[in-house]
Amino acid sequence: MSSRAIGFGLGVAVAMALISPATAADAACEPAKVAQKYPGLAGKTIKIGADPQTPPYIMRDKTDFNKVVGIDADLSRAVFDCAGLKYEFVLGAWSGILPAVQSGQLDVMWDDLYYKPARAEVVDFVIYMQAATGALVQKGNPKKIARIEDLCGLTVSFGVGSSNELAVKKQNEACKAAQKSEINMMPFQDLAAGLRLLDSERADAIMWDLGFVDNLAATNPEKYARGFAIMDGLEVGAAVKKGNAELLQVISDGMQVVQKTDQQKKILQTYGVDAALQLPAATKTK
Amino acid sequence: MAFVGDFFGYITSGFLWNGALIAVEITCLAMMLGLGLGLVFALMRLSRMKVVRSFAWTYIWIMRGTPQLLQLVFIFDALPAMGIKLDSFTTAVIGFGLNQAAFSAENIRGGITSVSRTQSIAAASLGMSSFLTLRRIILPQAMRTILPGIFNDIISMLKLTSIASIIFVSELTFRAQQIVGQNFRFFTVFAAAGAVYLLMTSLIAFVQGLTERHFDIERTPAEAGPLSRMFGFRRPQNNSQASDGLAIELERPGQARQNNERHWLRSLVHRRVEQVDAGAPFVVCRNVQKVYDGREILTGVDLTVHRGQVVCLLGPSGSGKSTFLRMINHLETMDWGEITVGGARVGYDAIPGGLKPSRNVAKARADAKIGMVFQHFNLFAHMSALENVMEAPVRVHGMPAAEARKIALQLLEEVGLGAHVDKLPHRLSGGQQQRVAIARALAIKPQLMLFDEPTSALDPELVGEVLSVMRRLADAGMTMIVVTHEVRFAREVADLVVFMDGGKVVEQGPPSQVIDSPREERTQRFLRSVERPMTDAA
Numbered sequence: 151m152s153s154r155a156i157g158f159g160l161g162v163a164v165a166m167a168l169i170s171p172a173t174a175a176d177a178a179c180e181p182a183k184v185a186q187k188y189p190g191l192a193g194k195t196i197k198i199g200a201d202p203q204t205p206p207y208i209m210r211d212k213t214d215f216n217k218v219v220g221i222d223a224d225l226s227r228a229v230f231d232c233a234g235l236k237y238e239f240v241l242g243a244w245s246g247i248l249p250a251v252q253s254g255q256l257d258v259m260w261d262d263l264y265y266k267p268a269r270a271e272v273v274d275f276v277i278y279m280q281a282a283t284g285a286l287v288q289k290g291n292p293k294k295i296a297r298i299e300d301l302c303g304l305t306v307s308f309g310v311g312s313s314n315e316l317a318v319k320k321q322n323e324a325c326k327a328a329q330k331s332e333i334n335m336m337p338f339q340d341l342a343a344g345l346r347l348l349d350s351e352r353a354d355a356i357m358w359d360l361g362f363v364d365n366l367a368a369t370n371p372e373k374y375a376r377g378f379a380i381m382d383g384l385e386v387g388a389a390v391k392k393g394n395a396e397l398l399q400v401i402s403d404g405m406q407v408v409q410k411t412d413q414q415k416k417i418l419q420t421y422g423v424d425a426a427l428q429l430p431a432a433t434k435t436k
Numbered sequence: 437m438a439f440v441g442d443f444f445g446y447i448t449s450g451f452l453w454n455g456a457l458i459a460v461e462i463t464c465l466a467m468m469l470g471l472g473l474g475l476v477f478a479l480m481r482l483s484r485m486k487v488v489r490s491f492a493w494t495y496i497w498i499m500r501g502t503p504q505l506l507q508l509v510f511i512f513d514a515l516p517a518m519g520i521k522l523d524s525f526t527t528a529v530i531g532f533g534l535n536q537a538a539f540s541a542e543n544i545r546g547g548i549t550s551v552s553r554t555q556s557i558a559a560a561s562l563g564m565s566s567f568l569t570l571r572r573i574i575l576p577q578a579m580r581t582i583l584p585g586i587f588n589d590i591i592s593m594l595k596l597t598s599i600a601s602i603i604f605v606s607e608l609t610f611r612a613q614q615i616v617g618q619n620f621r622f623f624t625v626f627a628a629a630g631a632v633y634l635l636m637t638s639l640i641a642f643v644q645g646l647t648e649r650h651f652d653i654e655r656t657p658a659e660a661g662p663l664s665r666m667f668g669f670r671r672p673q674n675n676s677q678a679s680d681g682l683a684i685e686l687e688r689p690g691q692a693r694q695n696n697e698r699h700w701l702r703s704l705v706h707r708r709v710e711q712v713d714a715g716a717p718f719v720v721c722r723n724v725q726k727v728y729d730g731r732e733i734l735t736g737v738d739l740t741v742h743r744g745q746v747v748c749l750l751g752p753s754g755s756g757k758s759t760f761l762r763m764i765n766h767l768e769t770m771d772w773g774e775i776t777v778g779g780a781r782v783g784y785d786a787i788p789g790g791l792k793p794s795r796n797v798a799k800a801r802a803d804a805k806i807g808m809v810f811q812h813f814n815l816f817a818h819m820s821a822l823e824n825v826m827e828a829p830v831r832v833h834g835m836p837a838a839e840a841r842k843i844a845l846q847l848l849e850e851v852g853l854g855a856h857v858d859k860l861p862h863r864l865s866g867g868q869q870q871r872v873a874i875a876r877a878l879a880i881k882p883q884l885m886l887f888d889e890p891t892s893a894l895d896p897e898l899v900g901e902v903l904s905v906m907r908r909l910a911d912a913g914m915t916m917i918v919v920t921h922e923v924r925f926a927r928e929v930a931d932l933v934v935f936m937d938g939g940k941v942v943e944q945g946p947p948s949q950v951i952d953s954p955r956e957e958r959t960q961r962f963l964r965s966v967e968r969p970m971t972d973a974a
Contacts, residue, residue, distance in 0.1 A: 199604070203617030210618045215451035215611070240524075241614075242604030246509065250604070253513035255521065342616040349620075 179407055181234025187403075188233060190396045196237040198226050199256035201244040203340055206365040206421035207262040208241075221361070224417045225278070226260045226388070229404030248273065251391055258397065260388040262359060264313060265434055274394070275387035275434040276401040278414065280427045282384075283314055284363030285377035286348065286356045293354045295377035299324070303331030307344045307353040310337035313384060314357035349373070361423040368422040385429060398433060405431035439624060446615070446628030455611035456632050459597040462528045462605070467590055469533030474540025479570075481545050492541065499538035505599050507531050512603040528600040532593055543585040547578030558814035560767055562828035562880060563802025572831060576818050579651040587644040591637050608632060653818045653860055718743045718915060719764065719884065724773035726759060726939075733759050735939040736773070741917060741932070746910045748926035748947075749919045751936035752962055757919045760936070761886050764917065765806040766797055777804055777884060802832050804884075807877030811889040813869040815861040821848060821872045822857040825879045833880065840879070847875040851905050867898030871905055878909075885909065887918040921966055927951050935959045 185192040200208040202218055211217035218239050230237040240256055248263075250256040252272055265275050287295050293304055301318070302325035308314040315337060322333045336353055338344035341362075347353035356363075360379050367374045390397045408414050408431075415425040446452060480492035499507070508531040511522065522530065551574050559569040598609030606614075612629035616622045719741035726734040734756045741747050749757040762768040764775055766783035774781065774791065782804045783797040794800050816824050825844035829835040835843075848857050851871040853864075861869050870890055877885060887906065891899040903925050910916060910929050920926060926933050926947055933950040935943045935958075943956045954960050 202614045205618060210614050212618060215449065215615060215618075240604045241606055242524075243601040243610070246512075246602035246604065249509060249513045253516045255512060255516060256604075340613065340617070342613065342620055342622055345620050346622060 179232035179404075181232065184234035188235070188396055188400055191233075191235055191400065194236070196230055196235050196258065196397070197240045197256045198230075198237055199240050199242065199247040199250055199259045200261040201247065202241050203342065204244065204262050204362075205341075206361055206423060207359075208239075208260075221417055221421050221423065222260045222262060222388075224420070225405075225408060225414065226258075228408050228413055228417075229401055232404045232407050233400045235400065248389070251389060254391060257394070258388055258390045258401065262361075262386055263389055265385040265387050267436070269389065270434060270436055272392060273389035274392055274398050275385075275389050276398060276405055277385045277387040277429055277432045277434055278405050278409070279386045279418075280384070280429050281382070281386050282360035282427065283317060283357055283380045283382055284360035285379075286358060286363045286366060286374055287354065287377040288348065288351070289371070289373055289375055291375050291377055295355050297378050298380060300377075301325070301333050301355065302328070303333070304354040305334040305336060305352065306355050306357060307336040307338055307347045308357040309341070309344070310339060312357075313382070317380065317382070318357055361418075361421070361427065364424065365422040385434075387434065392435075398435075402431060402433050442621070442624045443628055443631075446625055447631055449628070451615075452608060452611055452629060452632060455606060455608035456636060458525075458605065459594055459607040460636065462525070462532060462597050462600070462607070463590060463594045465529045466532035466536055466593060469529065470536025470540050470589075471544075471586070473533065473537035474544050477537055477541035478544035478548060481541060482548065496538040496541055499535050504531070504535050504596065505602055507535060508600060508603050524600070524604040527603050528597065528605045531600075531603075532597070536589060536593065539589060540586070543589075544578070544582055546585075547580075547582035548574055550581045551577045554810065554812060554814040555816060557767060558808075558810065558816070560798070560801065561765060561806075561808035561810075562876070563798055563804075563832045564828065565796075565798040568798075568831055572827065573816055576651065577653075580648070580653075583644065583648050583651065587640060587647075590640055594636060594640070595633060651818075653862075717741070718745075719775070719777050719917070721760075721764070721775045722773055724760065724763060724775060725771050726756070726763070726768065727771055732939055737936070737939075737941055739934060739941065739944075741915065743915050744913045745931045746914075746916045746929050747918065747932045747934060748930040749917065749934050749936060750921070750923070750926060750950075750962065751942075752965075755936045756939040757936045758888050761888050761917060761919050764884075764886060765801055765804060765808055767808075769793065777806060780804060782806070802880075805880055805882045806884045806886060807880060807882030808886045809870065809873050809877050809888065809890045811892050813861070813866070813873045813893075815869055815873055815876070817861055820858045820860055821853060821864065821875075824861070824872055825876045828876070828880050844875070844879055847878055848872070851875050852901070865898060866894045867901045870894065870898075870902045874902070874905055874909070883915065885914055885916045887916065887920065889919050889921065891920065891922060923951060923963065923966055935962065937962070 180187065200218070200222065202208050202210050202220075204220075206220055207222040208218060208220040209223075211219045218241065223239065226237070240250075242250075244261070247256065247259045247261065248269070251259045259273070262281075263269075263275075264281055265277055269275075285295055285298075285301075287293065294300065295304070298317070298321050301321055306318055308318055315335075318333060318335060322335070325332055336347060338347065341358065344353070344356050344358070348356050355377055363376050363379075367376045388401050390401070405414075409428065414428055418425045418428065477492045477495060480488045481496075483489050483492075508527060511531050512524070512527045515522065548570075555573050555577065556569050559573045564572070595609075597605065597607045600607065601610035601613075608629055612625050615625045619625075717740045719739070721737055721739040724734055724737040726732075737756075737760055739747075749761065751757045759768055763770055764777065764782070770784075770791075774784075780800075780803075781791065783794050783800040784791040785794050815821075816827065819827065822841070822844050825847055826837070826840045829840040829843065830837055845854070845857060848854055851874055853868060853871055853875070856864060856868060861872070864872065874890075890906070891902050894902065899922070903922065906916070906918070906925070907929055918926075918930075928947075930947050932944060933947045934941055935950055935954070935956070937958050943950055943954060943959050949955075950959065951963065954963060
């Protein structure tokens with residue numbers, strides 16, 4: 151190692167040492183300082199786009215339908231409260247949210263949105279948890295579905311156009327290759343419709359977000375159970391329009407605090423979701 | 437029982453009802469926008485200008501041909517790029533309204549074309565403008581055709597507002613879905629939402645029933661409201677009640693009454709004559725020509741009529757006499773020549789080298805004060821006899837309703853229909869309808885009356901009552917041009933008989949000459965052909 155390299159390394163270390171107190175200072179809630187920290191956003195109302203049909207991320211409160219609750223609802227509240235910004239939830243159908251963020255009608259989509267490189271071309275993400283897929287089955291798992299290979303020859307339902315669809319199709323090819331019966335696929339438009347397929351035994355399993363599957367199995371043990379889970383390494387994040395650096399910073403700063411104070415873990419637990427799914431908050435713009 | 441409890445829990449849920457309210461608000465506003473614009477596009481589709489027609493056609497083609505959902509997303513998410521940022525509710529109202537306009541336009545166009553052309557021709561002859569005709573004559577009659585379609589659309593839209601969840605409108609269905617998304621009790625929640633919809637659509641169907649009754653001309657009249665006044669449905673329930681003193685006065689029997697009214701009719705006519713030089717020609721037609729689709733209808737007609745004269749136009753079918761008559765009050769355009777009535781060209785302005793149609797032909801017609809009576813009566817089908825007569829004085833000439841009413845009652849009494857003033861045309865016989873039509877034409881205090889085969893559509897036994905009214909009018913000194921096949925009437929009443937054939941005047945002169953000793957062979961042949969059945973009938 152040359153002395154120049156050492157010198158450079160030292161310089162970086164000094165710089166880091168200088169920056170880190172600042173970072174530590176940032177990682178605290180200072181709602182009163184909103185005008186200094188985020189001058190471009192102070193006074194504005196942040197519009198959070200979400201579909202309240204995506205439990206346990208965004209949903210209506212059981213006791214008061216006028217309230218919105220869920221993991222992402224609680225997280226976004228914590229983040230914007232922390233920054234001292236006003237915000238409101240704008241609720242609509244899932245497929246309309248991202249276009250509205252792109253067009254500037256909404257400021258952020260915060261609703262169990264998976265990071266994908268193609269999506270990162272039009273929006274910037276702040277990643278905060280991991281996605282996993284679960285198979286929801288009937289109570290007692292009558293078809294003995296313990297891994298994805300067990301789906302061959304069964305009827306499986308999933309969200310149309312979802313990442314689950316790809317997984318099921320891939321497995322179907324594997325079934326064919328192994329000369330087993332094919333999977334009978336029944337895509338659904340909304341989750342409640344998919345659940346009705348399971349209730350009426352038209353489908354043997356539903357592939358959906360693990361958080362939801364676990365939450366539902368935990369709250370309705372007399373009806374449902376988890377068949378299996380796949381840790382497919384997908385990341386979940388809040389998305390803002392490309393170039394909206396200040397809002398991205400607000401969310402990133404807020405998530406740092408929320409994670410440092412273990413608020414996120416508590417929120418995940420509240421909704422019956424494994425706290426191990428938490429990922430360190432990180433910005434992704436590509 | 438738990439189901440019932442839950443069901444009523446949801447059906448009384450403020451959360452759902454707020455969603456229903458949003459659906460109703462969007463539907464009401466979008467429907468108003470859609471109907472207003474729809475009327476405009478319907479009229480554009482009926483326009484004589486190709487550019488206008490094509491524009492409307494293209495709009496309807498695109499809006500009907502693309503999904504409503506995509507239109508909403510486009511307005512909500514694409515317009516911000518052009519600097520237009522509308523909120524969810526406004527987007528929904530505009531989106532549904534614009535889409536509805538396309539559907540309403542076709543519905544309204546169908547209604548308008550279902551109303552007979554004769555209605556607007558009659559309105560034009562009274563000097564009513566296109567807009568007034570549309571509002572007072574065409575639309576009220578088109579309503580019966582249009583209304584069922586409109587109410588279909590209202591109900592469809594109320595239910596369809598749920599697709600606006602794509603642009604963040606949280607109405608009833610979407611709210612129900614959200615509850616189901618939370619508790620998955622789809623059956624109870626959707627049953628409750630369905631019941632709420634059924635309640636609302638039942639209400640709409642009830643309003644539809646009321647509205648259709650209102651526009652149903654075959655029903656017995658009901659109390660007139662502001663809407664009916666707006667659209668020409670003012671139909672007094674009981675005339676003797678409504679006009680008490682006057683009606684009693686008119687019902688005086690006997691000769692005294694007749695003299696009184698004859699005097700009144702005379703005054704109506706003479707008032708105008710005194711104003712001008714009676715010696716000058718009143719109606720002057722010079723070299724009037726008309727070509728239809730390459731066929732020559734009129735090949736140069738000359739005619740001069742003096743005040744107080746009764747002119748009868750005789751001639752075989754297709755001789756062009758009706759077309760010529762309609763040119764006098766500009767219901768038909770001229771290709772060549774000139775017509776003046778009291779020195780004025782009706783609906784034409786002189787420009788160097790010829791004439792051009794006036795900008796406001798309706799006003800020119802109104803100012804000319806030419807009354808017209810048609811072969812098929814052309815009474816406004818949705819208006820009572822009294823309303824038919826009052827329409828032009830009130831709406832075109834701005835006469836106070838009370839005065840117009842008094843005059844209309846006198847006129848109807850004069851033509852022998854005092855007992856039928858509140859009847860709708862379809863309740864009257866042909867002869868009675870034609871007498872109402874004469875009264876209607878007289879109500880504008882005309883200086884000239886045009887009659888276009890006024891008795892041709894009547895049963896033989898009803899011809900007499902109409903001719904007798906015309907005879908009395910002639911006696912009172914009214915200037916009249918009458919297209920007729922009634923040779924006896926022409927002989928007895930006309931000052932001048934004009935025989936037309938092949939688009940020109942073949943022979944004219946006093947009846948003693950043209951009817952009793954015609955010079956032209958064509959005239960002789962025609963008179964032989966019409967006079968024989970007449971004598972047979974007599």
